[in-house]
Amino acid sequence: MGKRTVIPFGPQHPVLPEPIHLDLVLEDEIVVEAIPSIGFIHRGLEKLVEKKEFTEMVYIIERICGICSFGHGWGYVSSVEGLMGIQVPDRAEYLRTIWHEMGRMQSHLLWLGLLADAFGFESLFMHVWRLRETVLDLFEKTTGGRIIFSVCKVGGVRRDMDKETLQSLVKTLKKMKVELEDLTEVFLEDDSVKNRTVGVGILTKEDAMECCAVGPMAKASGIAHDTRLTGHGKYMELGFQPVIETAGDSYARTVVRIREVYQSIDLIEKAVEMIPDGPIDVPVKGTPPKGEFLMRIEQPRGEAIYYAKGNGTKFLDRMRVRTPTFSNVPALTKMLQGCGFADVPILVLTIDPCISCTER
Amino acid sequence: MENRSFLVQEFHPLETGMIYETAKDRKAEGYRLVQICASVVPEGYELLYTYDLDHVLLNYKVTMPVDEEIMSITGVYWSAFVFENELQDLFDVKFKHMDLNYGGHFYTTNEPHPWKPEPPETATESENEKPEVKEETEAAPEETKTAQEGDA
Numbered sequence: 001m002g003k004r005t006v007i008p009f010g011p012q013h014p015v016l017p018e019p020i021h022l023d024l025v026l027e028d029e030i031v032v033e034a035i036p037s038i039g040f041i042h043r044g045l046e047k048l049v050e051k052k053e054f055t056e057m058v059y060i061i062e063r064i065c066g067i068c069s070f071g072h073g074w075g076y077v078s079s080v081e082g083l084m085g086i087q088v089p090d091r092a093e094y095l096r097t098i099w100h101e102m103g104r105m106q107s108h109l110l111w112l113g114l115l116a117d118a119f120g121f122e123s124l125f126m127h128v129w130r131l132r133e134t135v136l137d138l139f140e141k142t143t144g145g146r147i148i149f150s151v152c153k154v155g156g157v158r159r160d161m162d163k164e165t166l167q168s169l170v171k172t173l174k175k176m177k178v179e180l181e182d183l184t185e186v187f188l189e190d191d192s193v194k195n196r197t198v199g200v201g202i203l204t205k206e207d208a209m210e211c212c213a214v215g216p217m218a219k220a221s222g223i224a225h226d227t228r229l230t231g232h233g234k235y236m237e238l239g240f241q242p243v244i245e246t247a248g249d250s251y252a253r254t255v256v257r258i259r260e261v262y263q264s265i266d267l268i269e270k271a272v273e274m275i276p277d278g279p280i281d282v283p284v285k286g287t288p289p290k291g292e293f294l295m296r297i298e299q300p301r302g303e304a305i306y307y308a309k310g311n312g313t314k315f316l317d318r319m320r321v322r323t324p325t326f327s328n329v330p331a332l333t334k335m336l337q338g339c340g341f342a343d344v345p346i347l348v349l350t351i352d353p354c355i356s357c358t359e360r
Numbered sequence: 361m362e363n364r365s366f367l368v369q370e371f372h373p374l375e376t377g378m379i380y381e382t383a384k385d386r387k388a389e390g391y392r393l394v395q396i397c398a399s400v401v402p403e404g405y406e407l408l409y410t411y412d413l414d415h416v417l418l419n420y421k422v423t424m425p426v427d428e429e430i431m432s433i434t435g436v437y438w439s440a441f442v443f444e445n446e447l448q449d450l451f452d453v454k455f456k457h458m459d460l461n462y463g464g465h466f467y468t469t470n471e472p473h474p475w476k477p478e479p480p481e482t483a484t485e486s487e488n489e490k491p492e493v494k495e496e497t498e499a500a501p502e503e504t505k506t507a508q509e510g511d512a
Contacts, residue, residue: 035460037462037465037466037468038466038467039449039466039467039468039469040468042467042468042469044450044474044475047475082367082369209392210438210439211438211439212392212393212394212437212439225392225412225415227366227415229363229365229415230363230364230365230366230415231363231364231365231366231367232366236363292369292371293369294369294410294417294419295366296366296417303394305394305395305410307395307397307408309399317399318397318399320395320397320399320408322394322395322397326442327394327395327439327442329442330438330439330441330442331439
C-alpha cells in the first residue's frame with residue numbers, strides 16, 4: 001500500500017462554478033476515497049413557504065436555480081395542482097412541455113461548453129455556448145425572460161404562443177440542429193476529446209442502482225429511469241422513450257446529454273404539430289386542502305421531487321424540493337474511487353453538478 | 361393503457377421501530393430510495409421515506425418525538441447518508457448507526473439545527489412574527505401579482 005495523502009478539492013476550484021468540497025484520499029496518484037461536503041451557501045428557501053402564499057411561492061421556487069428554473073416552477077405548480085385536484089388545460093400542458101424541453105436543451109448545451117472548457121478546448125466551448133444563446137433568445141421571445149421565466153402558475157401558464165411563433169420556433173431549432181451536428185462530431189469523434197472521456201469514471205449499472213443515481217448519470221449506466229415516463233405533461237402523447245447508454249463512463253454521459261438535445265428538438269417539433277387550441281389556464285378557487293402530493297419532474301440533471309403539504313390555509317405546511325444533484329452525490333463519491341487524480345475535475349463535471357439546486 | 365403513475369400517491373404509516381426492516385424489505389424487492397424528508401408536526405417530526413419501483417412511488421410516514429433516536433438505513437441504502445445528514449443538520453433528527461456521519465458538518469449553517477422546532481416557551485414569541493393565517497375561500501386574483509411578474 002502506498003502512502004496516503006488527503007488533498008482538499010474545492011469549495012473554490014477552476015472547474016467548479018459553485019462551491020462543493022471533496023476530501024480526496026490518495027494512494028500515490030489514485031483516489032481511494034472521496035468525502036463530499038456541501039452546504040456552503042445553503043439558503044433554506046423551502047422554509048419560505050410558511051410566509052408566502054401558495055400562489056406566490058412559485059416565484060421563490062423558480063429562483064432555486066437559474067439553469068433549471070422552468071422545471072422547478074412546473075414541479076411546484078404541479079404539486080399544488082395535484083393537491084387541489086386542478087385539471088390543467090391541454091394547451092397549457094403542451095406549452096409547459098415545450099418550454100421544459102427548451103430548458104433541457106440550454107442546460108445540456110451549457111454543460112457541454114463547460115466540459116469543453118474543462119479539457120481545454122476553448123473554441124469548442126465558445127461554439128456550444130453560441131448555440132445555447134439561440135435557445136435563450138427563443139425563451140426571451142416566448143416568455144420575456146432568459147433565466148427566470150415566471151410563465152408557470154397554479155392552474156396553467158401566463159403566456160400563450162401564436163401559430164407564427166410556434167412555426168418560427170421549429171424553424172430556428174431545425175437550423176440549430178444542423179449546426180449542432182458539426183459540434184457533435186467533435187465531441188464524439190475527436191481523439192483528443194475521447195482521450196479524456198472514454199473509459200474514464202465508470203459507474204456500473206449495479207453501482208448506479210446502489211447509489212440511487214438519477215438522470216443522465218443513471219441513463220448512461222443502462223438504467224431506464226426517467227420521470228417523463230410517469231405520464232405528466234404531454235410526454236406519453238409525444239411517444240417519449242428515454243435515451244439509454246450502457247458503458248457508464250464519462251463518454252456515455254456525454255452521449256446521453258447530446259442525444260437528449262436532439263430528442264428535445266424532436267419532442268418540440270411533435271408538440272408544435274399536436275398542440276390543440278383552447279384556454280391556457282383555469283381559475284383557481286379556494287386554498288390547498290389538508291393533505292399532500294408528491295410530484296416528480298425530469299430536470300436536465302434527473303429526477304427532482306416536489307412535496308407539497310397543505311393545511312387548509314393559503315400557506316402550505318411544507319414544501320420539500322429534492323434536487324437531482326443532491327441525489328447524485330453518493331454516485332459521485334463511488335465513481336471517484338479508483339480514478340486518477342488528474343481526472344477528478346472532469347469526473348466532478350460529468351455529474352453536471354448544480355450546487356445552486358443542491359443548496360436550495 | 362395510458363400511464364399516469366405520477367397520480368399514484370400512496371402514503372402508509374410506519375412505526376419508528378420498523379424503519380430499518382421496511383428498508384430491508386423494499387431493497388430486497390428492488391425498490392430505489394428516492395428521498396427522506398422531515399416536517400415539523402405537533403407530536404415532533406413527521407419523516408417521509410419515499411421508494412420507487414418501475415416509476416411508481418411508495419411513501420412511508422413516521423411520526424416521532426423530537427428527542428427520539430431512530431435507526432439509520434445507511435446499512436441498507438448507503439446513499440441515504442445525504443438525506444440523514446441533512447435531517448440531522450437542519451432538524452436535529454437523531455440517527456443510530458449511520459455509516460457516514462458528518463456529526464453536524466454536512467451543511468454549513470450559521471446556527472445549529474435551524475429548523476428544529478422551538479421549545480414551547482420561545483415558540484410563543486416567534487409565532488407573533490409569522491403572518492396572520494386566515495382561512496381563505498378564494499385565492500388572491502392573479503392580476504394583483506404584477507410586481508412579481510415584473511421580475512421576469
